[in-house]
Amino acid sequence: MATIYEVAALAGVSPATVSRVFNGLAVSEEKQRLVRDAAARLAFTPNKTARRLRKRSSEIIALLIPDIENPFYTALARGVEDRAQESGFSVVLCNTDDDPGKELRYLQIAASEQMAGVILSPASDEVDLGAIVSLGRPVVAVDRTTPYPVDAVKIDNRSAGIAATKALFDAGYRRVACIAGPAGIEATEDRVHGWRQVVASRMREGYLRHANFRVDGGHAAMTHLLALDTPPDAVVTTNNLMAVGALQALVEAGISPETFGVAAVGELPFMALAPASVVQVRLPARHLGTTAATMLLERIAGDAQPLRTVVLRAEVAPPASPREEWARKESAL
Amino acid sequence: MATIYEVAALAGVSPATVSRVFNGLAVSEEKQRLVRDAAARLAFTPNKTARRLRKRSSEIIALLIPDIENPFYTALARGVEDRAQESGFSVVLCNTDDDPGKELRYLQIAASEQMAGVILSPASDEVDLGAIVSLGRPVVAVDRTTPYPVDAVKIDNRSAGIAATKALFDAGYRRVACIAGPAGIEATEDRVHGWRQVVASRMREGYLRHANFRVDGGHAAMTHLLALDTPPDAVVTTNNLMAVGALQALVEAGISPETFGVAAVGELPFMALAPASVVQVRLPARHLGTTAATMLLERIAGDAQPLRTVVLRAEVAPPASPREEWARKESAL
DNA sequence: GAAGTCTAAGAAATCGATTTCGTCAAGACC
DNA sequence: GGTCTTGACGAAATCGATTTCTTAGACTTC
Structure with missing residues (x-):
């Protein structure tokens, strides 16, 4: 892994200039070319750890869910991920198993890894968000709420x-x-x-x-x-x-x-196998995820408006025949 | 977030000593006590980013799977996570969607985030593991194989x-x-x-x-x-x-x-809903995960034995009645 | 043409740990 | 008593970026 210093040496400029080129700050055409050539030749990739140490923040958001084997939460995770990707953020999925201990451990990791923010579905009312919140990291509660003053997305x-x-x-x-x-x-x-x-x-x-x-x-x-x-x-x-x-x-x-x-x-998972007579109230799981991610990203970008709680309405679905069911899923893709 | 320097100042020792205390290196009883007291009072948590920059490695392993909504892979992820937790490692779950582009992006992230290792189920034979491998990071292929010289866990x-x-x-x-x-x-x-x-x-x-x-x-x-x-x-x-x-x-x-x-x-997801007549060949998904994690952790710990490929045998299951099915799942918990 | 304003870009400080190197004192050994 | 170890521990270097300073020119402006 080449460093910014090696690139600077090869390009005949200072490390500061290399950094500027990669961060889109003012640098003359001429030097930009030199730097980019040198970087390409050395297959340079900036070291995110060093960058994060200096900036005191990363482009990673933590998503804490209670059960990774529940399709509701994987759909939600999907939504978060899609939205995060668009903004160049990565998502770290953490499975709390509804265990306050595991949840706490993951929250500490999120803090000490200086992740940009947290989306979570709290295991209990007793979550301790104090540490994260006082660090100024934005938090969004999803599906479930918490007594802490954080944004939330829930269902009616x-x-x-x-x-x-x-x-x-x-x-x-x-x-x-x-x-x-x-x-x-x-x-x-x-x-x-x-x-x-x-x-x-x-x-x-x-x-x-x-x-x-x-x-x-x-x-x-x-x-x-x-x-x-x-x-x-x-x-x-x-x-x-x-x-x-x-x-x-x-x-x-x-x-x-x-x-x-x-x-x-x-929604029953893999509905096609379920008796058609079962009544299901569809929950907008994926949408819950994208909404939460959008709110979190706005906060990360510095949005300081008052706390928001978004309530999404569940769609009441009559028992559907498998045929209709399938058509619906297709069109959702 | 308190730093090691503040702890050192409060305890009346040097930052080096604080570091030593937290890493279990030789420090007198007396100073250990001083440091721990000071740390407790300041609610000090070591900054993992700084630590990682210096050590050039973290306690995080990346898990790249093709489809987070497939219960086979979530079960696998479970296995990896359980094993990783035991050793104090965290798992970052990355969803590649079987898209080589996304896969490559995640591999680059794993490298530039200096994650300790990677477990992946490659989207195609064309995965480029070159970068990671040449960085000396251990890689384990799971469920699917790759032409690169890495450990693998697969099914017969x-x-x-x-x-x-x-x-x-x-x-x-x-x-x-x-x-x-x-x-x-x-x-x-x-x-x-x-x-x-x-x-x-x-x-x-x-x-x-x-x-x-x-x-x-x-x-x-x-x-x-x-x-x-x-x-x-x-x-x-x-x-x-x-x-x-x-x-x-x-x-x-x-x-x-x-x-x-x-x-x-x-295994059909949520089998209870499936017609009992369907024949299922059970795949040891979770086991695949724990095995892969174990191998990866061994490599991370420095194990240098020749490359291994572990082949797990699938269990042939006769169509089971829901009753039996349920009993089996229970006992597996 | 002198004073004032920008701009590009290098030098050096900084983020917060870990680790090397030295120092100093206590104990071992002849 | 003098030399050699050994061990605790502080000073300072280091990891690799970003971000102040600073400085030297180029360009306005009256």
């Missing part, structure tokens, strides 16, 4: 919960249960509120279950619900993976998803 | 292809087609060889289709196959997502997956 979760539940009532189901994520996460609580609002007086004791956001959690919760004296005849899950688990449990219990209503807030 | 692809095809023959299907990934990628070619070997003389012209590794590719290929004068009665796909696409096409054509044989090299 209550409406999403209402929409999912209503769809089941409209289809004639009456004993509609709810499988929610862990208590204490605002996004899932809001969806539960939506469910509760629709279900209201009709709600039966014990029809609400908390699970762990993953397939096994949805499976266990559904199994419990089916074992009740008066089991529900339909269920709403507050995320995509728990719906998969619930469907598994139904299949195992010999219950056809056509007779038992299932609605999910979120 | 031909056997996997054979197993998938055989299972269909054993189930009584005779006109077994194959949907393969893009030509020129060794992993998929090998699986096709496996298919060809079993199918042999029985093979019909036109039963081999190349597609793009994604759901839409599998869908298009399957649609073409069904439109043939003598359509096949079963199909092998060389990856997981193309199988999903193929199943979509079957459903659309009104063909039940029970009557038309489907086998996939790879």
Whole structure:
């Protein structure tokens, strides 16, 4: 790896001039040519570490998500990445596993690596963003919120919960249960509120279950619900993976998803394989990512407007036939 | 962010001593205490950028994968991350989209960010690893291989292809087609060889289709196959997502997956939703990741043994009932 | 033509760690 | 007691860019 000094020596100019050429500062045509020739001959690439040490910032943004194996978050990551690429930024994907310890460790790394900013979906309300924020690094919360004063992009979760539940009532189901994520996460609580609002007086004791956001959690919760004296005849899950688990449990219990209503807030992964009767409330995952990235990049560029919270509306989708489903996905590419 | 100098001043020692304390070098008990107290009081965190500039290397490894939305690769990423964490390394996930341009860009970033090493699944045989390799950075190829002299972890692809095809023959299907990934990628070619070997003389012209590794590719290929004068009665796909696409096409054509044989090299994502009759050859994705990470970390630590290629055997799985399927996943956690 | 204004470009400081080199004192050895 | 090790630790160099100063010309302006 050639350095700026070697280039300078070969070009017969000072290192400062080489730096200026590569940063687009005023340098005469003549010397620019000399420098570029020398750089090309030496296959010079500026050392980003040195640059970062001096500038005290890099062109890297950290993205902290709770579960890299959940398609919702990979789609979100996609969105962030696309937007970042456009501006010449790289994205470092960090998987927190919803573990506050891992989350904290990644936040420290982001700080000590002088990353330009952070986009995160907090593992809990207790995230300590103090260090990052006081360092002046911009932070954007996505999908979930935090008590810290940072920009946020979220989904209209209550409406999403209402929409999912209503769809089941409209289809004639009456004993509609709810499988929610862990208590204490605002996004899932809001969806539960939506469910509760629709279900209201009709709600039966014990029809609400908390699970762990993953397939096994949805499976266990559904199994419990089916074992009740008066089991529900339909269920709403507050995320995509728990719906998969619930469907598994139904299949195992010999219950056809056509007779038992299932609605999910979120899009079932690889939908083509799912029973067409499942109600899905589509969440704009990718869009969430691009929006968050756009906001973060604006802050990085120095935008100082007051804090913003953008709320994206979920699109209520009727059960689609695979054919339509496929066509929709195609056009989205 | 406090610096080593401020800590030194507060502790009444030289910056060198502070550095020594944090790197476990010989320092008297007395001064160690002074330094640690001062550091704690200032909430000192060493600046990794400065450290990296001096040491000319970091504790970060780059992982380049072709498709972050494919569960096979996220599972692989998981494996890499788990192993890296254990050794105090962080993983930067880079999504190449099978685009040589993006891949090259990420490789350059890895070099200029002085990352400790690279694990990649090359987008094509034309990857230019020259720069990284000549820099002395270790590289491990995973899932796919490259002509460069680097360590590799791959799957016994031909056997996997054979197993998938055989299972269909054993189930009584005779006109077994194959949907393969893009030509020129060794992993998929090998699986096709496996298919060809079993199918042999029985093979019909036109039963081999190349597609793009994604759901839409599998869908298009399957649609073409069904439109043939003598359509096949079963199909092998060389990856997981193309199988999903193929199943979509079957459903659309009104063909039940029970009557038309489907086998996939790879595990169908969120299997519980897939028809139980689909044959899957399980690929040890996560294991691939941990193995690659282990090899890379050994190289980073200075291991200079001759190049190694580890071949992992795929496990042939009979169509499983959802119940068994679920039990298996549970126990794997 | 003298004073004032720009501009290009080199010298040198700077970012914050690590590491080499020396120094000094304590203990080992003959 | 004098020489040799050995070990702790400070001074200063180093990593490779960016960013002040500075300075020397070129160009205005009255």
